[in-house]
Amino acid sequence: MTNAASVSSVAPSPRRPASIAGDEEAIEVATLLADEFAVGASDRDRDRLLPWNELEAFTASGLWGITVPRAYGGPGVSNRTLAQVIAIIGAADGSLSQIPQNHYYALEVLRVGGSEEQKRFFYDRVLEGDRFGNALAEVGQRDFTRRTRLVGDGSGAFVEGRKFYCTGALYAHWIPTLAVADEDGKRTSYLVFIPRNAPGVTITDDWDGFGQRVTGSGSVEFEHVQVEPEWIVPFQASFDRPTTIGPQAQLMHAAIDLGIGQGAYREMLRFIKERSRPWIDAKVERAVDDPLTLYGVGEVKLRLRAAEALLGRAAALVDAAQRDMTEETVAAASIAVAEAKILSTKAGLLAGTKLFELSGTSSTLSEDNLDRYWRNVRTHTLHDPVRWKYQAIGSYYLGGKLPPRHGAI
Known part of the structure; x- marks a missing residue:
């Protein structure tokens, strides 16, 4: 269901967020917010109610600035904390955990490739309450060639093109946009930070996937949008x-899947305790004493715990690679994240499925909307195919082959 309507280009006015001191406080704040977000999560999903109020509270909490380095006024939390924050929010509302993913992604692109002036400007904007969305992907072609262009003439630089899967753009103050330019006979990619309210920007809320319904992952069109040189950050380099x-980026995707799975697991426990019946052959009075139900609950918990452990290990290796970016450290981080992503995908899907298998037929009633967990994790896990991660892992351990350098490994 979608209203497929063009959205006003006037971004909401930001307010100065709270200041988060460090990792421990970030976890505490995320936990409190998750309790609030869980209350209306089912209604937002069922009726496709865009979470404007929740996003304002999310931003005001200071969590959208936690990866800003300390040298630029932010808390510079670890990647382990970042992953935990995303998973905590994801257990309450999978859409709300995905919306800031590309915001953090843009901050990492800035950290790696932005100039000193760009870092200071955009980091400051985030600490003042600005949100980044994204306009990276394009549809309608099968060759992965980017067709959104950065062109220049005597009057300045302009972006022209159309994007889809633009998660967060609907709610953003800036839309980091992947555009290509022809320079000296070569095609070069840039991430262009475009104000949402710039003339020529049209955001259309046409995302109608069966899951992650309120992520704002629709279309953005750029019609000769003029951009300043200071907004253009090298990307391909x-x-x-x-x-x-x-x-x-992949660590955050794994955290989203893990969080949704953890949310499904909690719902499963609640439903079994409060409403489920044991199977007749179990010869027990309560579902919590059904031996095969206990087996299934244990299986889900084990998979989620294992995924969480691999996610923590991968986060530590991403931290190490950020401190010392070499072929070896980045490859080790990429492979560790791939391992975590495989397990978080499997565990999340298992939790979403077992929620119904172990809870029984009454868990499928539309009033409970419990299928949102499976729909959300199934939709999000399609972001990139884990079958290719198995291949990368095998090549790394067997032949010493380094994984490819792109945002999906």
């Missing part, structure tokens, strides 16, 4: 050398 842009 950050993949011509080993950097942590890819592994950190």
Whole structure:
């Protein structure tokens, strides 16, 4: 269901967010927010109610600035904390955990490839309450060639093109946009930070996937949008050398899947305790004493715990790679994240499925809307195919082959 309507180009006015001191406080704040977000999550999903109020509270909490380095006024939390924050929010509302993913992604692109002036300007904007969305992907072609262009003439630089899967753009103050330019016979990619209210920007709320319904992952069109040179950040150059842009991005995706799975697991426990019946052959009075139900609950918990452990290990290796970006450290981080992503995908899907299998037929009633967990994790896990991660892992351990440098490994 979608209203497929063009959205006003006037961004909401930001307010100065709270200041988060460090990792421990970030976890505490995320936990409190998650309790609030969980209350209306089912209604927002069912009726496709865009979470404007929740996003304002999310931004005001200071969590959108936690990866801003300390040298630029932010808390500079670890990637382990970042992943935990995303998973905590994801257990409450999978859409709300995905919306800031590309915001953090843009901050990492800035950290790796932005100039000193760009870092100071955009980091400051985030600490003042600005949100970044994204306009990276394009549809309608099968060759992965980017067709959104950065062109120049005597009057300045302009962006022209159309994007889809623009998660967060609907709610953003700036839309980091992947555009290509022809320079000296070569095609070069840039990430252009475009104000949402710039003339020529049209945001259309036409995302109608069966999951992640309120992520704002629709279309953005750029019609000869003029941009300032200070908003243009090198992108391709950050993949011509080993950097942590890819592994950190994938770490966040794994955290989203883990969080949704954890939310499904909690709902499963609640439903079994409060409403489920044991199977007749179990010869027990309560579902919590059904031996095969106990087996299934244990299986889900084990998979989620294992995914969480691998996510923590991967985060530590991303931290290490950020401190010292070499071929070896970045490759090790990428492979560790791939391992975590495989397990978080499997565990999240298992939790979403077992929620129904172990809870029984009554768990499928539309009034409970419990299918949102499966729909959300199934939709989000399609972001990139884990079957290719198995291949990368095998090549790394068996043949010493380094994984490719792009944002999906």
